[in-house]
Amino acid sequence: MAPNRIVELSETIQNHTKIVDDYLEANNLPTPSFDISTPLRLPLPPDIQVSQAAVLDAADELTALMLGPAGSLFNSLTSLQAIERFALAKSFRPGSTASFAQIAHHSSLPEPDTRRILRHAIAQYIFTEPSPGIVAHTAASKALAELPPLAHCVAFLAGEMWPASTRLVDAMQRWPGSEEPGQTGWALAEGTETPMFEVVGREGERARRMAGAMRWMHQGSGYGAGHVVEGFAWGEAAEGGMLVDVGGGTGGVAVEIARMLPRVRCVVQDLPDVVAGAEVPEDLGEGRVRFMQHDFFEEQPVRGADVYLLRWVLHDWSDKYAVRILRNLVPALKRGARVLAVDLCLPPPGALSPYRERSVRTFDLAMKAIQNAKERDAEDWKMLFQTADERFKMGEISKPEGSNLSLICAVWEGD
Ligand SMILES: C[S@@+](CC[C@H](N)C(=O)[O-])C[C@H]1O[C@@H](n2cnc3c(N)ncnc32)[C@H](O)[C@@H]1O
Structure with missing residues (x-):
């Protein structure tokens, strides 16, 4: 064989x-x-x-x-951007073939441009050309045609992240050391100083693309809510304790926590538009998970909870703003309350192979390019909590097996 x-x-x-x-x-x-x-x-x-x-x-x-x-999809951003913009992957059915002329006709793109774009993509295993001038799908182009969150993710990376990255050094030069979310590569590419999340969040198609991209990125098993449930020492909090999921989106993580820890009560807080679209699944019964509009740049209204969860929230913000988010929790904290950040913890330099390290470092620079935000290492996390308030006592940072995110927990030692 x-x-x-x-x-x-x-x-x-x-x-x-x-x-x-x-x-x-x-x-x-x-x-x-x-x-x-x-x-x-x-x-x-x-x-x-x-x-x-x-x-x-x-x-x-x-x-x-x-x-x-x-x-392997995310390498050829020029052709990917065109494939998404002109809906080339959807221009013929997976399993069938089409000529460049047919695809051009469907996408309203001139045939020579269609051919050049597709041949660039073919050189990265996206589409194939089984005979001269005839195009067929590969697994990658079929996925773009059939999986909207993946297509959204590609469109978001090619349409927002990539232009932002191309202007990152210009932004560094124009606003040295800035921590403002509106003074970024993305802002220069867009010609605005309004932060990316605000602009994109209110523009229908772009907002859908960003939401789809987030869904796709969260889908991998390395981002499952199970890691938070199984990796965190819930202790007494599991027995009727209260969890506040700050910036909890539409509650995907809180719902999983509530399902796996049947005595925990959860409040999920997010911005009004996000919370408006959120629903509690029927199997959870009444009152176990509830949604609340809350801007985390305002003082925390739910006092005396056992755990305040910030999952994949603080990496969206520079230290200046992340410190504000943590300080806004302080008036609500009872002694012994735990603040649990679930986020990337950058490994020490050299701990990963360059191949793997490249992807976390690329992520870190991408956060800078779009929002002046950052990924943090263990020392950065410690500094962040200490700067927010010295009464935070850092616990160990752990990374559950199979999880991409770490559990970064601080205990409140104030009164
Ligand atoms: C990357 S998402 C993480 C969502 C969720 N924690 C998770 O792990 O799936 C960041 C969240 O922060 C929310 N957010 C952004 N600005 C906020 C603010 N000022 N107050 C409250 N939530 C905010 C966004 O709406 C979004 O749901």
Whole structure:
């Protein structure tokens, strides 16, 4: 039986890497490394360059296959932006084929542009060209056609995050060290100083795209509410305690917590528009989860709760504003109350492979580009709580198995 493609690719990598390695060794040339003494290009003759190219081709395809269609989708932002803007993925059914002319006709894009965009996408495994001029779907383009939250996520990254990133350094130059959410790369790209969440949030289609993107990003098992329930030492709070989910959206996390901890009562707070669209599922019965309009830049109205949850909230804000959010909790806190931030905790430098570290660092810069916000490491989290109020006592920061987010808990030691 022929080996599967991934095995075939790994063998290609192994065989051709050996050819390159043998050549370097036989010619007393240094093995590739990141050392400053390394030659800028591998000094290989044309016949050995064939092996070098074979390794690069196979490694690229193997990476894409290992990531899966959704994981490898986000590389080619130019063509992705066009695919979304001109609805190219929906222009013909998955399983069928279409000519460039047919797709152009459907999308109202000139045929030469359609062909150029699609061939750029095809080079990233989005669509395929089984015979010259005829296009078919791949798993990635089919997913764009059929999964609206994924399509929204791509559109949000290509339409909001990417332009913001291209202006990030301009914003850094114009407003050095700014912590204001309106002085960002996104603001420069948009030509406004109104923060991104405000502008996008009130524009129908863009707001839907952003909401869909959030839904898609939350879907992975690494973001499940189960990690909060299972990873947090609820103690007595599980026995009839009160949880306030500050900036809790439409209650997805609180509902899961209420389901898994049947004696906990939850108040979910968010902005009026968000809370207006929220519903408590029938199986939870009355009163266990209720929604409340509350702006977290105002003083916390629910006093004496056992746990105040801030899940994926503080990373949306620079320290200046995150400190305000925490300080607004203080008047409501009883001694021993816990403030639980569930957010990314950046690992110490070098703890992850560069490949993995790149994605968290990219996320960190993206937060800066859109909102002057940030991802924080353990020291940053400690500083944040201490700056908000010295009566916060930091507990351990833990990362439940399989979770992308960490549990960052501080206990209130004031009266
Ligand atoms: C990234 S979402 C996290 C939602 C939820 N905690 C979760 O984990 O799914 C950030 C939330 O903060 C809310 N938010 C933004 N500004 C707010 C404010 N001033 N007061 C209350 N909520 C706010 C947003 O509406 C949104 O629901």
